Amino acid sequence: MEEVTSRVTGQEEGWHRFQKELQRQMDCKLDRRELGAFREQQEERWKSLSGQLQKALQPERDDAAGIRKQLLPGFHCLSCDRPLHMLAPGP
Secondary structure, three states, X not given: OHHHHHHHHHHHHHHHHHHHHHHHHHHHOOOHHHHHHHXXXXXXXXXXXXXXXXXXXOXXXXXXXXXXXXXXXXXXXXXXXOXXXXXXXXX
């Protein structure tokens, strides 16, 4: 009987430790209200950054008839270092 009683007591203590750990982990998690506010904040930030990126990618309007762009010196292959002939990037 003593052995059975000690096993039951040990199981109860283990169960209580498990419950406390589970409660501690649940207290650390966000609830749905907090998550909703966080999501809205992230969506607003994303829209702001997207707008800034679109503005940055738009070419500046200029009244010049043409633009002279200096090209980079010749390109070389990374693996064998032979010269490569490439077209200039961009339109």
